[in-house]
Amino acid sequence: xxxxxxxxxxxxxxxxxxxxxxxxxxxxxxxxxxxxxxxxxxxxxxxxxxxxxxxxxxxxxxxxxxxxxxxxxxxxxxxxxxxxxxxxxxxxxxxxxxxxxxxxxxxxxxxxxxxxxxxxxxxxxxxxxxxxxxxxxxxxxxxxxxxxxxxxxxxxxxxxxxxxxxxxxxxxxxxxxxxxxxxxxxxxxxxxxxxxxxxxxxxxxxxxxxxxxxxxxxxxxxxxxxxxxxxxxxxxxxxxxxxxxxxxxxxxxxxxxxxxxxxxxxxxxxxxxxxxxxxxxxxxxxxxxxxxxxxxxxxxxxxxxxxxxxxxxxxxxxxxxxxxxxxxxxxxxxxxxxxxxxxxxxxxxxxxxxxxxxxxxxxxxxxxxxxxxxx
Amino acid sequence: xxxxxxxxxxxxxxxxxxxxxxxxxxxxxxxxxxxxxxxxxxxxxxxxxxxxxxxxxxxxxxxxxxxxxxxxxxxxxxxxxxxxxxxxxxxxxxxxxxxxxxxxxxxxxxxxxxxxxxxxxxxxxxxxxxxxxxxxxxxxxxxxxxxxxxxxxxxxxxxxxxxxxxxxxxxxxxxxxxxxxxxxxxxxxxxxxxxxxxxxxxxxxxxxxxxxxxxxxxxxxxxxxxxxxxxxxxxxxxxxxxxxxxxxxxxxxxxxxxxxxxxxxxxxxxxxxxxxxxxxxxxxxxxxxxx
Numbered sequence: 290x291x292x293x294x295x296x297x298x299x300x301x302x303x304x305x306x307x308x309x310x311x312x313x314x315x316x317x318x319x320x321x322x323x324x325x326x327x328x329x330x331x332x333x334x335x336x337x338x339x340x341x342x343x344x345x346x347x348x349x350x351x352x353x354x355x356x357x358x359x360x361x362x363x364x365x366x367x368x369x370x371x372x373x374x375x376x377x378x379x380x381x382x383x384x385x386x387x388x389x390x391x392x393x394x395x396x397x398x399x400x401x402x403x404x405x406x407x408x409x410x411x412x413x414x415x416x417x418x419x420x421x422x423x424x425x426x427x428x429x430x431x432x433x434x435x436x437x438x439x440x441x442x443x444x445x446x447x448x449x450x451x452x453x454x455x456x457x458x459x460x461x462x463x464x465x466x467x468x469x470x471x472x473x474x475x476x477x478x479x480x481x482x483x484x485x486x487x488x489x490x491x492x493x494x495x496x497x498x499x500x501x502x503x504x505x506x507x508x509x510x511x512x513x514x515x516x517x518x519x520x521x522x523x524x525x526x527x528x529x530x531x532x533x534x535x536x537x538x539x540x541x542x543x544x545x546x547x548x549x550x551x552x553x554x555x556x557x558x559x560x561x562x563x564x565x566x567x568x569x570x571x572x573x574x575x576x577x578x579x580x581x582x583x584x585x586x587x588x589x590x591x592x593x594x595x596x597x598x599x600x601x602x603x604x605x606x607x608x609x610x611x612x613x614x615x616x617x618x619x620x621x622x623x624x625x626x627x628x629x630x631x632x633x634x635x636x637x638x639x640x641x642x643x644x645x646x647x648x649x650x651x652x653x654x655x656x657x658x659x660x661x662x663x664x
Numbered sequence: 665x666x667x668x669x670x671x672x673x674x675x676x677x678x679x680x681x682x683x684x685x686x687x688x689x690x691x692x693x694x695x696x697x698x699x700x701x702x703x704x705x706x707x708x709x710x711x712x713x714x715x716x717x718x719x720x721x722x723x724x725x726x727x728x729x730x731x732x733x734x735x736x737x738x739x740x741x742x743x744x745x746x747x748x749x750x751x752x753x754x755x756x757x758x759x760x761x762x763x764x765x766x767x768x769x770x771x772x773x774x775x776x777x778x779x780x781x782x783x784x785x786x787x788x789x790x791x792x793x794x795x796x797x798x799x800x801x802x803x804x805x806x807x808x809x810x811x812x813x814x815x816x817x818x819x820x821x822x823x824x825x826x827x828x829x830x831x832x833x834x835x836x837x838x839x840x841x842x843x844x845x846x847x848x849x850x851x852x853x854x855x856x857x858x859x860x861x862x863x864x865x866x867x868x869x870x871x872x873x874x875x876x877x878x879x880x881x882x883x884x885x886x887x888x889x890x891x892x893x894x895x896x897x898x899x900x901x902x903x904x905x906x907x908x909x910x911x912x913x914x915x916x917x918x919x920x921x922x923x924x925x926x927x928x929x930x931x932x933x934x935x936x937x938x939x940x941x942x943x944x945x946x947x948x949x950x951x952x953x954x955x
Binding site: 321322323324326327329330456482483484485487489490492493494496497499500513516517520521523524525526541544545546547548 | 667670671674675678775779780781782783784791793800802804805873874875876878879880881884915916917919920924925927928
C-alpha cells in the first residue's frame with residue numbers, strides 16, 4: 290500500500306515538474322477553399338513542413354510547437370472570424386493569410402489582441418497601416434514591382450505597356466505600384482484592363498490585348514487566373530512579352546498552364562529554381578513529403594515557421610509582444626537561422642527586404658535571368 | 665471587324681458549352697419536373713473522373729470513356745434512384761433542396777479527395793491557331809463549337825426521328841397517356857437522366873481545358889446554365905441552345921465593349937429582362953399549371 294502511494298506521489302511530482310507541453314501554439318489561417326486555395330494550400334504545407342522539422346529537431350526552446358489550421362475560405366469576413374477563433378484558442382502567433390483582401394481585414398483583429406502575424410500577402414496597404422504586429426514573408430508589391438519595372442526599362446527597353454490586373458485588394462496594390470513605376474520610367478500605359486476575382490474565361494480580355502500596340506503587357510493576377518490567362522493568350526496566338534510578378538510565373542502556374550507558360554517572365558522573391566543549395570534541398574524535401582513541387586507560397590510558409598522559431602529563441606520566451614518587438618528592424622542571416630533560406634531583414638513597418646530574381650519560363654522551368662539586389 | 669469576329673467565335677464556343685449544361689436542365693425538367701441545382705457540379709465532376717482514369721494509367725480517350733461510364737452510373741442511374749425517386753413524391757421544392765445539397769456534397773467531396781487547387785486538364789484539340797479575316801481562331805474554339813452543336817443536334821434528331829425519342833417526348837408531355845399507350849415511362853425517364861449525364865460529361869471535357877479542373881467550377885457553370893435555360897425557354901431544347909449561345913456572346917461582347925468589371929452582371933440583367941417581358945423564354949412555350 291505504502292509502495293503504491295509512494296509510486297503515485299512520485300508520478301504526480303514528476304508530471305508536475307515536467308514543463309507544459311506545446312507551449313508555442315500557432316494559428317495557421319489560410320485559404321484552403323475558394324479562389325485562394327492554390328496559394329493557401331502551398332502556404333499551409335510550407336508552414337506544416339517547417340514546424341514538423343522544427344519539432345523533430347527538439348522544438349522551440351525545447352518545447353514542441355502545436356499548429357492549429359483554420360480555413361479562411363478566401364472570404365475576408367470568415368478569415369476575420371478564424372483569426373479571432375485562433376486568438377481565443379490561445380495562440381502565440383499567427384501565420385497567414387495569403388490573400389491580401391483577407392489580410393487587410395483580419396490583421397486588425399490580431400493587432401487588437403497584440404498577436405504577431407506572418408502574412409503571405411503582397412498588397413502594399415498591409416504594411417502601410419501602422420500595424421506593429423504584421424510581418425511579411427514575401428515582398429509587398431511596392432518592393433517587388435520597382436525591381437521588375439527597372440528590369441523592363443533597362444534590360445528589355447520597354448516603352449509602351451498594357452496592364453492586366455485583378456480587381457481585388459491584391460491586384461489593386463500591384464496595379465498602383467506599377468502605375469507609379471511607369472511614371473518613374475516613362476512607360477506609356479496603352480491599355481488598362483481590370484479582371485474579376487476567380488475569373489474563368491479570359492477570351493475577351495485577350496482579344497482586347499491583341500488589339501493594342503505595346504512592347505509588353507504587365508499581368509498581375511492570382512495563380513489560377515494567370516494560368517487561364519496564359520492558356521487563352523496562347524490559344525489566341527498572343528506574341529507580346531507577358532511580364533509579371535511571382536503569380537504569373539510560379540510553379541503552380543507552370544503546372545496548370547503547361548506549354549502556354551513558356552516565354553512568360555517576371556520577378557520572383559523566392560524560387561525553387563534559384564541556385565541556392567538550402568532552397569533546393571528544402572524543395573526536394575517538400576516534393577518528397579507532399580508529392581508536388583512547391584511554389585513561392587510554400588517557401589513563404591516554411592520561412593515563416595523558421596522565422597518564428599529563431600525569433601522566439603532570441604527573445605527566450607514564447608511571448609507575443611516580445612516576438613513582435615524583436616521583429617522590427619531584425620536581420621536574420623542563414624548562418625544564424627538556416628531555415629530562412631536567404632538573408633532577410635524587416636523594417637519598422639514589418640516590410641521585408643532581401644535579394645530576389647528575374648526569371649523567364651523556358652521549357653516549363655523558371656530560368657533565372659538576373660539576381661536583383663535588395664531595395 | 666477582326667476583333668468582332670474573334671469575340672463572336674469565342675463567345676459562341678463558350679456559349680455552346682453552357683448550352684450543353686442548359687439542355688440538361690430542360691431535359692430533367694420536362695421528364696421529371698426536376699430542377700437540378702447540382703447541374704454545375706454535374707459538369708465539374710466528370711473532369712475529375714477523367715483525371716482519375718489517367719491517374720490509373722489510361723490514355724486520354726479511354727479515360728474519357730471511363731469518365732462517361734462513371735457519369736452514366738453516378739450522375740444518371742444513382743442520381744435518379746437515390747435522390748430523385750425518393751424525393752419527387754414530396755414535391756418540387758424538397759427535390760430542389762436535395763439537389764442543392766447534392767451539389768454541395770459533390771463539391772466538398774472533390775475538394776476532400778482531390779484537393780482544393782485547380783488541376784491541369786489535357787486539351788482534346790490541337791493547340792493550333794487559324795487566321796481568318798484578321799482574326800485568330802483557335803482549333804479549340806472551333807472544336808468546342810462543333811462538338812457541342814453535334815451533341816445537341818444529335819439529341820434533337822434522336823428525340824424527333826426515333827421511336828424511343830418520341831416515346832421520351834410523349835412521357836414528358838403526358839406520362840399518364842403515354843403509359844396507357846404502352847410506353848415504359850420509367851425507362852424513358854431513366855434515358856433522360858442518362859442523356860443528361862452524357863451531356864454533362866461532354867461539357868466537362870470541353871470546358872475543363874479552359875477553366876482547369878477545380879472543385880468550385882460548378883458554381884459558375886450551374887448559374888450560367890440555369891440563366892441560359894430560363895432565357896431560352898425552360899421547356900425547349902432549342903431554347904436552351906439559343907440561351908447558352910446568347911449568354912456566351914453577350915458575356916464576351918459586354919466584357920470588351922461595355923465594362924469588364926460588370927460583365928458578370930450582364931447575364932443577370934438579361935435574365936431580369938426576359939422574366940419581365942417574356943417569362944416563357946425566347947423560344948419557350950407558355951404552360952398552364954393547375955394549383
